[in-house]
C-alpha cells in the first residue's frame with residue numbers, strides 16, 4: 001500500500017480523475033504517477049513483447065517505463081504529467097505505439 | 103532565435119549558481135531546463151498548491167533554494183522551464199525543444215550543468231512494479247510527500263542509500279534492510295582523513311546511519327541484491343555477499359519482505375549533450391563513468407563550452423554550487439566582462455572551497471568504490487534493456503553467433519534503441535563487452551552520439567527553424583522531417 005504522509009503540508013482539496021473506468025483521487029499539483037501510486041496501484045502498463053507489468057521506475061522522465069494513455073494520447077509519461085481534474089487515464093498495453101509524443 | 107551572452111543548460115544547483123554569478127558580471131543569460139520547476143535533483147519541493155502548515159525536516163534547505171530560485175526572475179535572465187536542449191547544431195548554438203517556444207539559442211559561452219541520473223544495474227526482478235530508483239523515491243518523498251509502499255528495502259551502492267533509508271523512516275515507513283555493495287565499514291578508517299575535510303557533510307551522513315541503527319534496521323555492507331521476488335509487484339528481495347571482484351555468494355543469501363525496493367547504484371553523469379558537441383571525454387569509474395575533460399577553468403575541449411556540477415563527475419550539491427559559479431566567472435573572463443584582477447580574487451576564494459570539497463569527494467569515492475562490476479547479479483533471464491526487453495541470454499546468443507562489440511550487439515538485439523535512448527542500458531552493454539574482451543570499459547567503442555540528446559516530442563521539431571539531423575531508423579524516435 002502507498003503512503004501519503006502529511007508532514008507539514010496541507011494538500012488542498014482532492015479532485016477526481018478516471019483510471020480505466022475507476023474514479024481515482026488526486027491532489028492539485030500531483031503527477032499522474034503520484035495519483036496512481038497514491039491510489040495503491042502497482043502496474044501502470046504491460047509491455048508489448050512479454051506482457052510484463054511495469055510501473056514508475058526512475059521517477060524523473062528518463063526511463064519511459066511509466067507510460068499511460070491520457071485523454072486519448074498514448075505514450076505519455078505518468079511521472080512527467082500533472083494530473084488535472086477530469087483526466088481520463090488508461091493503463092494497459094501502451095508500449096506498442098511508435099512515435100508517441102507529448 | 104535568441105541571442106545571449108551565456109546559455110546555461112540545467113537549472114539544478116550548478117546551473118542556478120552559474121546564472122546568478124553571470125548576472126553580477128552584467129551578462130545576459132538563458133537558463134534552460136526540462137523540468138517545470140527549478141532546482142534540479144537536489145532542490146525539489148512540493149508543488150505550490152501544497153500549503154505548508156509547519157516546517158519539517160523535509161524542508162531542509164528550503165530557504166537556500168528560494169534564494170537560488172530568485173535568479174529565474176532576474177531581468178537579465180530568460181528562464182526556459184519545460185525546455186529540452188536536444189542538439190548543439192553549431193559550436194555555440196543550442197537547439198531547444200519546448201513546444202511552441204522551440205527554437206535556437208545562440209550564446210557567447212555555454213555552461214552545461216546537466217547533472218546526473220541513476221546508474222541502472224540489472225538484476226532478476228528489477229523491472230517489477232515496486233522496484234523504484236533512489237532518485238524516483240526521493241522525488242516522490244520530496245515532491246509529493248508520498249512513499250509507494252509501507253515496508254521498504256534499500257539496496258545498491260553509494261552514500262545516497264543511507265540518506266534514503268533515513269528519510270523513509272522519517273516518512274513513517276518501515277525499513278526492512280539497507281544493503282550496500284561496498285564494504286564501507288572496513289574501509290572507513292582509511293578514508294577518514296579525507297572525509298574530515300568536510301566535517302559538516304560527514305556529520306549528516308553519520309546522522310543518517312545513526313537513525314537507521316536506532317530503528318534497528320539491518321545494514322548489510324559488502325552485500326548486493328540478487329533477486330526481486332513477486333509476480334505483479336515486488337514482495338521480497340534477496341541479498342547476498344558480493345566480493346570486490348564482483349562475484350556473489352548466493353548460498354549465503356538472505357531474504358527481506360518488502361513492498362517497495364529502492365535501488366540506487368550511484369549516479370551517471372549526463373554527458374550526452376557534451377558528446378554531441380564533440381567535447382573530449384575521459385573515463386573515471388569511481389566518479390560515475392564518462393566525464394568531460396576540463397581544464398583549470400572548467401572549460402571543455404570545446405572553446406567557450408564549460409561544464410559544471412554532477413554532469414562532470416558526481417560531487418554533491420555543495421560542489422555543484424561552487425562549480426557553477428566558477429564556470430560563470432571563467433565565461434565572464436572569456437567574454438571580457440570582468441577585469442582579470444577582479445576575477446582572480448573571486449577565483450581564489452572559490453578554488454579554496456572547491457579543493458576542500460573535492461578532497462571530501464575523494465574520501466567518499468574511496469569508501470564506496472564499487473566492486474569490479476555487477477554482472478554476476480544477472481541471470482540468463484534478466485532483462486538488461488528495459489525498453490526493448492532484451493535479456494542477458496539474447497546477448498549471449500548473439501555473441502555465440504559472433505557478434506561482439508557494443509555497436510554490433512546493439513543493432514542485432516535492439517538493446518539501447520528504445521525510448522530511453524540507451525540511458526538505461528548502454529552502461530550495462532559496455533560493461534558486458536569489456537568483461538568479454540578483458541579490456542576496460544573505457545576502451546569499449548560505444549555507438550556514436552546522435553541528436554536528439556534526449557527524447558523530444560516530434561511536434562516540437564515542427565517549430566524548429568533548422569532541418570532536423572539524420573536520425574536512426576528507430577520507431578520510437580522522431581523521424582527526419584521531409585520538407
Ligand SMILES: Cc1cc2nc3c(=O)[nH]c(=O)nc-3n(C[C@H](O)[C@H](O)[C@H](O)COP(=O)(O)OP(=O)(O)OC[C@H]3O[C@@H](n4cnc5c(N)ncnc54)[C@H](O)[C@@H]3O)c2cc1C
Pocket residue numbers: 111112113114115116117134135136137141142143144145185186187188215216217218236237238240241262265369372375410411412413417418419420422555556
Ligand atoms: C536521490 C538523490 C538524492 C540526493 N541527495 C543529495 C544530498 O543529500 N546531498 C548532496 O550533496 N547531493 C545529493 N544528491 C546529489 C545532488 O542531487 C547533486 O549533487 C546536485 O543536484 C547536482 O547538481 P547539478 O546542478 O550538477 O545537477 P542536477 O541537480 O541534476 O540538475 C541538472 C538539471 O539539468 C537538467 N537537464 C539535463 N540535461 C538537460 C537537457 N538536455 N535539456 C534541458 N535540461 C536538462 C536536468 O533535468 C536537471 O534539472 C542526490 C541525488 C539524488 C539522485
Ligand code: FES
Pocket residue numbers: 055056057058059060061062063064065066077078079080
Ligand atoms: S518513471 Fe521513468 S519516465 Fe516516468
